[in-house]
Amino acid sequence: xxxxxxxxxxxxxxxxxxSQLFHASSPPFSLPKPHHSRKRFSRVQSKYGNFLxxxxxxxxxxxxxxxxxxxxSSRFRSDVIIIGTGPAGLRLAEQVSxxxxxxxxxxxxxxxxxxxxxxxxxxxxxxxxxxxxxxxxFESLELESCLDKxxxxxxxxxxxxxxxxxxRPYGRVSRKKLKNLLMERCLSxxxxxxxxxxxxIEHKEFESLILCDDGNELKASLVVDASGFAxxxxxxxxxxxxxxxxxxxxxxxxxxxxxxxxxxxxxxxxDSHLGxxxxxxxxxxxxxxxLYAMPFDSNLVFxxxxxxxxxPVLSYMEIKKRMVARLRHxxxxxxxxLEVEKxxxxxxxxxxxxxxxxxxxxxxxxxxxxxxxxxxxxxxALAPILAEAIAECLGxxxxxxxxxxxxxxxxxxxxxxxxxxxxYYSFGMETLLKLDLNGSRRFFDAFFDLDPYxxxxxxxxxxxxxxxxxxxxxxxxxxxxxxxxxIVSKCPVPLVKMIGNLALxxx
Numbered sequence: 001x002x003x004x005x006x007x008x009x010x011x012x013x014x015x016x017x018x019s020q021l022f023h024a025s026s027p028p029f030s031l032p033k034p035h036h037s038r039k040r041f042s043r044v045q046s047k048y049g050n051f052l053x054x055x056x057x058x059x060x061x062x063x064x065x066x067x068x069x070x071x072x073s074s075r076f077r078s079d080v081i082i083i084g085t086g087p088a089g090l091r092l093a094e095q096v097s098x099x100x101x102x103x104x105x106x107x108x109x110x111x112x113x114x115x116x117x118x119x120x121x122x123x124x125x126x127x128x129x130x131x132x133x134x135x136x137x138f139e140s141l142e143l144e145s146c147l148d149k150x151x152x153x154x155x156x157x158x159x160x161x162x163x164x165x166x167x168r169p170y171g172r173v174s175r176k177k178l179k180n181l182l183m184e185r186c187l188s189x190x191x192x193x194x195x196x197x198x199x200x201i202e203h204k205e206f207e208s209l210i211l212c213d214d215g216n217e218l219k220a221s222l223v224v225d226a227s228g229f230a231x232x233x234x235x236x237x238x239x240x241x242x243x244x245x246x247x248x249x250x251x252x253x254x255x256x257x258x259x260x261x262x263x264x265x266x267x268x269x270x271d272s273h274l275g276x277x278x279x280x281x282x283x284x285x286x287x288x289x290x291l292y293a294m295p296f297d298s299n300l301v302f303x304x305x306x307x308x309x310x311x312p313v314l315s316y317m318e319i320k321k322r323m324v325a326r327l328r329h330x331x332x333x334x335x336x337x338l339e340v341e342k343x344x345x346x347x348x349x350x351x352x353x354x355x356x357x358x359x360x361x362x363x364x365x366x367x368x369x370x371x372x373x374x375x376x377x378x379x380x381a382l383a384p385i386l387a388e389a390i391a392e393c394l395g396x397x398x399x400x401x402x403x404x405x406x407x408x409x410x411x412x413x414x415x416x417x418x419x420x421x422x423x424y425y426s427f428g429m430e431t432l433l434k435l436d437l438n439g440s441r442r443f444f445d446a447f448f449d450l451d452p453y454x455x456x457x458x459x460x461x462x463x464x465x466x467x468x469x470x471x472x473x474x475x476x477x478x479x480x481x482x483x484x485x486x487i488v489s490k491c492p493v494p495l496v497k498m499i500g501n502l503a504l505x506x507x
Contacts, residue, residue: 050324051250051252051324051327051334051337052320052324054334054336054337055337056250056337056338056339056340057336057337057338058251058338058339060125060126061125061126061176062124062125062126063124063125063126063176063179063180063183064124065124065183065187067123067124067187067193068187068190068191068192068193069192069193069194069195070117070192070193070194070218072194072216072217072218076115076192077115077219077220078115078116078117078192078218078219078220079114079115079116079220079221079222079394080096080114080115080116080117080220080221080222080223080224080390080394081116081117081118081119081208081210081218081220081222081223081224082096082116082117082118082119082223082224082226082361083118083119083120083198083210083223083224083225083226083227083231083233084118084119084120084225084226084227084228084362085118085120085123085193085226086127086226086227086228086362087127087131087178087179087182087362087376087379087380088226088361088362088363088365088379088383089118089120089224089226089227089361089362090118090179090182090183090186091182091361091379091380091383092224092226092361092383092386092387093116093118093182093186093191094182094185094186094189094191094383095383095384095386095387096114096116096387096390096391097114097116097186097189097190097191098185098189098387099114099387099390099391099395114390114391114394114395115190115192116186116189116190116191116192117191117192117193117194117218117220118186118191118192118193118194119193119194119195119196119198119210119212119218120193120195120196121195121196121197121213122195123193123195126175126176126179127175127179128341129175129341129343130172130173130175130249130251130294130302130339130341131172131173131175131178131376132170132171132172132173132264132294133147133170133171133173133374133376133377134168134169134170134171134377134456134459134460135147135150135168135169135170135171136168136169136460137377137381137460138171138173138377138380140381141377141380141381143178143181143380144171145177145181146173146174146177146178146181147171147172147173147174148172148173148174148177149171149172149294149296150169150170150171150172151169151170151171151262151263151264151294152169152262152263153165153166153167153168153169153170153262153263154166154168154170154263154264154265154266155260155263155264155265155266156265156266156267156268156269156444156448157265157267157268157269157270158269158441158444158445159269159270159441160270160272162445164444164445164448164449165263166266166448167452168452168456170264170266172294172302173376194212194216194218196212196213196214196216197212197213198210198211198212198213198227198233199211199212199213201223201233201357201358203357205402206221206401206402207219207220207221207401208220208221208222208223208357208358210223221394221401221405222359222390222394222401222405222406222409223357223358223359224358224359224360224361225358225359225360225361225364225365226360226361226362226364227362227364228362228363228364229345229346229363229364231360231364233358233364234352234356234358234360234364234365235352235353235356235358236350236352236353237350237353238350239350240346240349240350241311241348241349241350242311242346242347242348242349243309243310243311243346243347243348243349243370243429243430243432243433244307244309244310244311244312244313244314244344244345244346244347245306245307245308245309245343245344245345245347245373246306246307246310246313246314246316246319246343246344246345247292247304247305247306247307247319247341247342247343247344248304248305248316248319248320248323248340248341248342248343249292249302249303249304249305249340249341249342249343250302250303250304250334250337250338250339250340250341251300251301251302251337251338251339251341252300252301252302252303252334252335252336252337252338253299253300253334253335253336253337253338254299254300254301254332254333254334254335255299255332255333255335256298256299256331256332256333257293257295257298257301257330257332258330258331258332259293259295259301260295261295261297261298263295264293264294264295265291265292265293265294265295266292267290267291267292267444268290268291268292268293269288269290269437269440269441269444271284271285271288271437272329273325273326273328273329273330274322274325277325280318280321280322280325283318284322284437285436285437285438286436286437287307287310287314287436288307288308288436288437288440289305289306289307289308289314289319289322290305290306290308291303291304291305291306291323291326292304292305292306301332303323303327303332304341304343305319305320305322305323305326306319306343307319308372308373308432308440309347309348309371309373309429309432309433310433311433313344316342316344345363345368345373345375346363346368347368347369347370347371347373347429348370348371348425348426348429348430349366349370349426350366351366351414351419351422352364352365352366354410354411354414355403355406355407355409355410355411356406356410357406359386359390359406359409359410359413360413361379361382361383361386361413362375362379363375365413366414366422367379367382367413369425369459369461370422370425370426370428370429371425371426371428371429371432371458372459374459374460374461377460378460378461382413385412385413386409386412386413388412389408389409389411389412389413390405390409390412392408393405393408393409417464417465420465421461421463421464421465421468424465424468425461428458431487431490431491434486434490435486435490438482439483439486439490442479442480442482442483442486443479443483443486445480445483446475446478446479446480446483447475449478450471450474450475450478451474454467454470454471454474457471458471
């Protein structure tokens with residue numbers, strides 16, 4: 001979810017929740033075959049109709065900026081080229097480019113140092129996906145002005161008889177406000193833009209060359225790939241055995257809904273809506289999905305049916321069928337669909353090869369939370385850290401380039417401690433993969449009973465390895481006996497795998 005979020009779907013690739021425009025000509029890995037039931041499902045019908053037949057009414061939006069374009073024929077040479085202008089790309093461009101500004105005295109500002117260029121086939125297009133974050137995450141980054149709606153608390157329906165209320169404000173990111181803010185800062189810092197699709201990257205000892213579909217070649221000391229999960233520019237030296245989060249979402253005008261307006265619905269694990277759908281219910285018992293909902297007012301709501309993680313990926317049609325049955329059961333009649341969101345997030349799996357000649361940020365860099373799918377807030381937080389590592393190389397009088405630059409940049413984003421913490425989160429994902437509906441309910445019942453410091457820190461990727469170990473002990477003590485049995489019987493293999501990977505990382 002980026003919101004416990006979100007990103008693509010079996011070929012052809014679909015829009016993603018935290019990815020941006022794809023530059024890769026083809027996905028770097030084969031998407032897995034989805035789960036299918038052998039039973040044939042009947043078309044879901046009700047007196048409320050089938051919202052799947054409705055077409056989204058929102059039109060693609062373009063920002064109104066006069067972008068400073070890079071003239072490939074000029075002598076201007078970038079220090080850093082960033083591929084992609086999604087949240088990750090623009091955030092990094094904004095952060096790196098600020099090291100190209102120096103205040104010499106009270107009246108004079110001179111530009112020097114790091115020159116940044118963003119390359120994207122449509123740099124002014126609005127991002128297509130909804131982003132949800134915990135409000136405190138954006139407050140810590142001084143980005144709370146980019147939230148267009150907040151809820152004072154969230155809730156989780158474990159089953160028909162138990163609901164957890166989470167005393168932590170949640171917010172929806174205003175895509176327009178955030179992109180406007182990042183774009184304004186980029187322009188103020190002198191970032192240039194080139195409107196094209198990157199086809200190929202070639203590397204020399206101290207510089208890289210990108211080849212664009214408009215025939216232009218651009219050079220830089222460092223190329224950063226921020227173009228999303230489908231990129232084939234970043235290399236891996238291990239099999240990409242991802243888990244997958246898949247979801248179908250709609251921003252809809254409805255005749256009414258049952259949700260409290262002062263609470264966002266983080267997870268609804270109830271399955272009473274499948275009582276008359278035996279085939280759907282059987283599948284949901286094995287590989288469960290939940291409803292995620294943001295109620296804006298009594299008639300406007302964002303709804304998303306989500307499979308937290310599965311391997312192979314759950315069928316997208318299965319997700320939609322379950323959502324139709326759920327909305328029918330809740331008595332939600334959709335009048336209009338303003339936006340449709342189709343999401344598939346590869347979660348977990350190995351990190352890219354570290355180091356390598358292409359740097360990465362965003363979906364292709366491995367920073368999506370392996371257990372939840374959260375990424376936007378974490379990207380906003382990690383981009384300044386990566387920018388500082390880049391600036392220490394390219395902004396210094398020594399001008400550190402080539403292999404030393406690549407080593408320092410990758411280690412800036414992925415120091416040993418952060419790699420080890422990610423292994424723990426991947427262990428969490430591998431455990432979730434083994435849980436059925438009842439196991440998932442028991443797990444989250446215990447998880448949200450933890451001290452808020454631990455569950456909030458886990459969801460926001462801010463716990464140390466030691467704190468994660470303490471979380472595990474606390475989670476086991478809070479768990480019911482059936483849940484403890486799940487942990488004992490289903491965790492040994494993922495645990496051994498995690499310990500082995502931790503050993504390799506620290507060697």
